[in-house]
Amino acid sequence: MIDNIKPKEATAIVNSLLGGVVPKLGVQHITVGRSPEIAAFLQALNDVKNGHSMVKFWIGDFGSGKSFMLHLLNTVALKQKFVVANADFTPDNRLYANDHKAVALYAAIMDNIAIQTKPEGGALATLLEKWMEQVMSRVAAAENIPLPSIRDQKHLPKVQAAIMATIQELTDVGGFDFGTVVMKYYEGYVTGNDTLRRDALKWLKGEYRTKTEARRDLGVREIINDLNYYDMLKNFCRLFVSMGYSGFMINLDEAINLYKIASSATREKNYEKILTIYNDCFQGKIEHFFLNFAGTREVLENERRGLFSYQALKSRLETNKFETSALRDFAQPVIRLMPLTHNEVFVLLQKLKEIFDFNYQSQLAITDADIEAFMEEMFNKPGASEFLTPREVIRDFLNILSLLRQNPELDKKQLFGDIQIRDERPGANDSAVDAIEVL
Numbered sequence: 001m002i003d004n005i006k007p008k009e010a011t012a013i014v015n016s017l018l019g020g021v022v023p024k025l026g027v028q029h030i031t032v033g034r035s036p037e038i039a040a041f042l043q044a045l046n047d048v049k050n051g052h053s054m055v056k057f058w059i060g061d062f063g064s065g066k067s068f069m070l071h072l073l074n075t076v077a078l079k080q081k082f083v084v085a086n087a088d089f090t091p092d093n094r095l096y097a098n099d100h101k102a103v104a105l106y107a108a109i110m111d112n113i114a115i116q117t118k119p120e121g122g123a124l125a126t127l128l129e130k131w132m133e134q135v136m137s138r139v140a141a142a143e144n145i146p147l148p149s150i151r152d153q154k155h156l157p158k159v160q161a162a163i164m165a166t167i168q169e170l171t172d173v174g175g176f177d178f179g180t181v182v183m184k185y186y187e188g189y190v191t192g193n194d195t196l197r198r199d200a201l202k203w204l205k206g207e208y209r210t211k212t213e214a215r216r217d218l219g220v221r222e223i224i225n226d227l228n229y230y231d232m233l234k235n236f237c238r239l240f241v242s243m244g245y246s247g248f249m250i251n252l253d254e255a256i257n258l259y260k261i262a263s264s265a266t267r268e269k270n271y272e273k274i275l276t277i278y279n280d281c282f283q284g285k286i287e288h289f290f291l292n293f294a295g296t297r298e299v300l301e302n303e304r305r306g307l308f309s310y311q312a313l314k315s316r317l318e319t320n321k322f323e324t325s326a327l328r329d330f331a332q333p334v335i336r337l338m339p340l341t342h343n344e345v346f347v348l349l350q351k352l353k354e355i356f357d358f359n360y361q362s363q364l365a366i367t368d369a370d371i372e373a374f375m376e377e378m379f380n381k382p383g384a385s386e387f388l389t390p391r392e393v394i395r396d397f398l399n400i401l402s403l404l405r406q407n408p409e410l411d412k413k414q415l416f417g418d419i420q421i422r423d424e425r426p427g428a429n430d431s432a433v434d435a436i437e438v439l
Contacts, residue, residue, distance in 0.1 A: 002354045005029050010359040017352070018398050020391060022071045024120060030351055031072055033344035034065075037337070040330030041073060045080050045290070049246040053281035053289040057307075057317060059300050060337035062389065066294035069337060070251040073292060077249045078116045082290070083127065083240045084249045085109045089257035095273040096266070097226050103206045106229035109250055110205040110236075125201055131243050132186050135162050151190050160186060170238040173231035177220045178204075184218050206232070230277070237289050247288035255295030259305050271310035278316060278333075300334065340390055342379065346371060348390075349397055356401050364404055370412060374400070377416040 009026030016023035031038075044054050058066050070086065077084050087093065087108040094101050112121040139162045140150040150159065160183045167179035181203045188196030199217040206224040208214045214223045224232050237248040261267040274293075280286045300307050300317065308314040319336070320329040340348070349371045357363055378393055400415045 002029055002351060002358065005355065005358060007359070010355050013352075013355050014359045014398065017394050018402070020395055022067045024071065027068065027071045028075050029355065030348060032348045032351070033340050034069065034072065036328060036330055037069070037335060038072070038076065040335075041076065042080075043331075045077060045082070045246070048082075048249075048288055048290045049080070051287045053284070053286050055278045055281050055291045055333055056293070057300065057334045058292060058294045058337060059297055059334055061297060061339070065337050065340070065390070066296075067253055070253055070292060070294050073249075074114070074251060075119075077290070078114065078119055081116065081244075081246045082249045083113060083115055083123075083245050083247070084251070085113045086121075086251045086253070087112055088254040089252060090254065091257060091260075094258060094261070094270055095277075096269040100209065100226060102226040103224060103229050105252075106224065106233065107206040109233070115245075124205065125197075127240065127243070128182070128185055128201075128204075129189060131239065132159075132163070132189060134243065135159060135166065138162065153191065156187065156190065159190075166242070167239075170242055171235045174222065174224075174228055174235065177222045178232070178235055180220050181218055230273075234286050234289070237286065241288045247290055249290040249292070251292045251294070253294045255293050255299045259295070259299045259302070264305075267305065268310060271307060271313055274307070275310065275312050275316075278313070297336075342375065345390060345393060346375060348394070349375070352394065352398060353401065356398065356405075360405055362405050364401060366401065366404070366412070371397075373413065374416050 005026065009029065012023045012025040013030060048054055058069050060066050074084050074086060087105060092101055093105040093108055095105065096102055110124055113124045114121045115123045118126055136150045136159055137147065139159050140147045143158060145155060163183050163186055164179040167182060168175050171178055181200050185197055185200035188200060202208060203214055203218055206229060208223040211221060211223055214220050240248050258270050261270065277291060281289060298306060303309050307317060317334050319334060320332050323329045353366055374397060403415065404410055404412060
């Protein structure tokens with residue numbers, strides 16, 4: 001049932017799910033019941049490849065699979081040659097702020113940039129160096145300079161001039177400082193000055209807090225801040241596309257942390273920023289840009305604190321009035337994620353058992369009938385209909401497999417009977433309002 005899984009992926013899946021979080025690697029091997037959503041997403045990716053931009057809101061109850069879906073989208077987009085970044089909203093990360101909380105979100109995005117050859121993130125330096133190699137090749141060809149010689153310091157001004165010219169063509173706002181810093185990175189790259197490279201990367205990732213520091217280290221007058229970080233994201237999007245990538249996709253999870261902002265004025269400013277991005281994407285003001293948000297129904301629909309409290313967003317995000325549970329519209333901006341059916345959970349547990357055996361080179365005596373018995377115990381427990389989430393089903397199942405692997409003499413039926421249902425919903429035990437769910 002599980003084809004072409006790599007040992008590293010199997011280990012990531014087992015360890016992450018046992019820890020109650022979504023694995024960064026291998027999510028495609030445990031995907032069930034999401035074919036229509038993925039088909040619609042592939043179509044949206046194709047539109048973005050062709051120059052359009054897109055914003056999607058993945059909405060569902062706790063346990064419906066929002067975080068898992070974003071990780072799956074990440075895997076699919078990387079295979080389609082997108083540059084991808086993932087970040088979570090937190091009390092200290094948001095879209096609008098005047099106390100460094102917006103640029104903190106930007107820094108998290110830039111720190112998590114991934115490409116297919118570096119899916120775990122941290123790929124910004126790799127991308128910059130790849131682009132610089134492209135620029136060097138163009139300069140060498142235009143100036144009839146042997147390619148091995150283009151790195152000589154005597155050619156540094158020519159390459160820097162080409163870098164600045166290209167950056168100026170690609171950028172609308174902040175192009176001069178952006179280009180100057182990229183030139184500094186190039187200088188450090190070809191001369192082996194690691195300090196200069198680190199300082200340039202620090203600026204590009206929005207980690208400078210004062211203009212004085214940036215001017216001292218890099219000779220630039222501006223820094224990336226709460227007001228201009230979105231312009232820099234658009235600059236990077238154009239840069240990535242100029243390198244040959246399909247586009248730039250950003251996944252933002254835990255939108256509940258925008259909903260939880262205490263100040264109504266600040267909350268509204270964050271929703272206004274979402275509206276700005278939404279309008280830019282759908283009005284063609286930016287190309288090859290894809291932004292995904294994930295949040296609960298309350299985040300979307302609450303008319304006092306949610307996105308619907310901002311009338312301009314409500315009018316854009318209201319569900320297609322002709323949509324039903326049987327007749328879905330996956331082309332609209334809001335995609336509502338339905339919980340997995342019992343049949344889909346059964347298929348998922350079958351896959352997990354195979355991955356577990358593959359990871360530990362074991363062959364546990366767990367049959368399909370045993371999986372059915374486990375599910376019957378889980379779903380018939382008091383409180384299961386109200387509190388049980390796929391994350392808890394998965395974790396309990398893997399915990400039992402782990403015990404049986406290490407203690408083959410244990411009675412699996414007794415382990416099934418010992419299962420207890422816990423209320424893992426946000427707030428039930430002073431936990432975060434939208435804790436990361438697996439599925």
